[in-house]
Amino acid sequence: MKKRIASLIISVCLCITAALTVKADTTADKQTALDGIYIENVNISGMSEEDIDQVVQAKIDELSQCRIELYVGKHGTTIMAGDLGLFAKDTKIARRAVDLGQRGNVLERFETGRQMKKGPLVLEIQYQVDQDKVKSMIADQCSQLSHPAINMSLRREKDGTFTPIPGQDGAILNEKKAVKTVMNFFSDEWRGGDAQITLDADIKPAQGDENQLSKVKDVLGESSTDYSSSLANRRTNIENGTEKLNGKVLYPGEELSVLESVTPFDEESGYAAAPSYEMGSVVDTYGGGICQVSTTLYLAVLRSELEVTERFNHSMLVNYVKPSMDAAIAEGSKDFKFKNNTDAPIYIQGYASNGELGFLVYGHETRDRENRTVTFESETTKTTDPNTQVREDSKLPFGQKEYRDGHIGKEAVLWKIVSENGQETREQVNESTYNMTPNLTSVGIKGGSTEAIKKLENAITANDPERVDEVLAQYQSASLPKAGSDEE
Template sequence: MRDKVKSVTAQGLPNRGTGRFLLVLSILLLLSGCGRAARPQIQGNIPAGTKVDNLDLSGLETKAAQQKLKDWAKGKLAHNLRLVYNGTEVAVSLRSLGAGLDLNKTWQEVSAHPGSAVSSYWTVDKEQTAKTLAKKLSQFDRPAQDASYKIADDKFIVRPGIPGRTVDTWTLIREIDGHTWQEIENKAIEIPVTAVAPRVSTESVQRLAFNSVIGEFTTKYAVSEKDRSSNLQRAAAALDKKIVLPGQTFSFNDTVGPRTEATGYKDAYVIVNNKYVEGVGGGVCQVSSTLYNAALLADLKIVARTPHAMAITYVPLGQDATVDYNSKVDFKFQNNTGALLYIRSQTKPGLLTICIYGKQTGKTVTLKHQIVKETDFEVERRPDPSLASGATVQEQAGSKGYTVKSWRVLKDAQGKVTEEYLGEDVYAPTNQIIRYGVKGIR
């Protein structure tokens, strides 16, 4: 729907000559006006000295004068404004901007002031003005490019943001309105633009940048245990090159996913009910435990961690983290730094190393534990009819149980040392199981 604004005269504006161009801003600034009473009509020819702006209507009959006024307005509306940006010129006609002469109001002024110079009345379609300028000047708009980053060769590389620009339409309208008709005809008007900042600044991306390994831990595994090694390597690969944003909580189970035959995991020894039995995914807990130690050394906030039921050998006491996808036993940590974390998880024959990259702060972290209690294991003897009488086989080696307290020791860049108590873990003893032969015995 066309939105016609009410007309105004140049007499209502300061420092404006009768030749001032009142196309847009003058009209928009005075959106409301009082209605005028009907004015007397000129009888006979137009008196000498009667002008509309610089158009002389002296001596003309009313119809001829009105036609001349229409023709004059038509010529004005066909005039092209010369709008320029950075050497590129765009021509925009006044008519295309939705301007038009209000003949009735203009003629009322002529009738009310015969023999005098009066100002013309103009209307403008605001929707058309905005639409025309948007179309004609869109070539000068340039969207801002957000800053971003990439990681290459374990290095954080910042892609700086690039400011954009947009045409400042209202400033342009005010600039046009500040010129007379004659000035517009002979002058190119510079198109004003406004800088548009990227939504993601270069500085905000730089704050995410990591610059060092802040936590690293290595554990050993037996290459000869092929199925267990395969599971370990598969889980480690799922962690590699993962990113943890500031404030984000990392879940081992969500990242590695279910450990099933369908996802490529094999049977290997796992701990169930304080015993070692074969189960799909054996060896994955070594990966979660290695990650746990790297996270501790990186001084990250530990959100969820469960020790094994029995002591394991690939990490020190109190430094293990068991996981089980089906029972939702998970290892989680939170990125409580202001920078991005980047995980590298790599396996070599017999070695698993997990590194956590972050922003170096100058602090160092060490871990310590204290064995509070030891519990001896028991020997469990089981008859085996497949073994000859007197023969014995050790089915499972026994191991002691322990109660352990653990701490994280932090030393900041100024040398101040603080200790963080991590908690107390209880590991049950593992019974030694001996099978003895009863073959042939009745």
């Protein structure tokens, strides 16, 4: 009896299994999604796999227009999600949608059916972006968002008081981490819509507080020079360069590069073409005259007894300060740098108007001004007078001369003299060498005879001015018309 019951149960189970198998085979032949299935908010009931793929792509196209704001610190840029190559991470989502409730084992299909009785079954698209496009975007656009810290600063008011100006932290983008952050955001968090992403960055805190800046009250050193005789373009350059340095604040230990502060020397930066020294000659360059700005600041820095870390003299003497008191700057070769070696911030005030250029350095005075004085003395140790150099000029008519004055050469030393409580000490600040340039005489050869030019060239090669004059006298007198001729 028990055997017969067991056989009956087995037979029933086999029948049920067969029936379910037939049902599965029948439904598996259906190539459209069952009723009540959605891709996000789109009803795909009765749709084929191809139709569902189009639904997914339409969703990608729609969301590609979403605005994504990317931030490095407080600096940001906006792109579209599509710029990053947005796509569906699950490339077989359409196939899965069609298979729901129609393929798989008995328990899977049973569970799907049970869920669908409760309400629509919604499939979420998992989004992703192209890693290569993310890397490119980070490198090309977001790296420019990195910014240095802007330290708390000061503004000098008309009444002579100082007003604190808030600073701003800096942020330097970490490109490798930023790429990972963007990739993870789209794959794990984003479900569409506009969004903001804060990219990974190394934060550089701004320096300064009101307590530090409140110490800035005293004039540590000052200097002025005259530029009233300068041409208009040179005046423009002096006033423009001074304005770029005016208001600079340096914290203890901080170094200032004057060259970095006033460059680039171009029209867009407010400079004009004016005379400057270049390779032993005077030529017009953008920013000509800027060295008077760096020189005037140099003297104020010396009198403030700040630490000079880099300084160059001019190649030739300048007329607005004594030898060894200058500080030349030139893109790519010369800079003037100094460091704040005091216990408080310093503030640089610069002015240039009515032909007077000046700088004042404000800070916290700790020196004994009553019993201690500091002066600077220029000592010339060698002088070289210009010699005379003769050269030919093929553009000038034969025998015509043009003259250009040279420059005296000098070697000089700058001394710092400190008098304190009746005791005097002398310390060498710098040593400077200024090149001599010759007095130049250009002699024209254009239109002269072959013989005359050859003799003149020989005299010029020998750099013999007297012989040059003899040749010119010989051939110029020979070319004069005879008395009584038609050419008289």
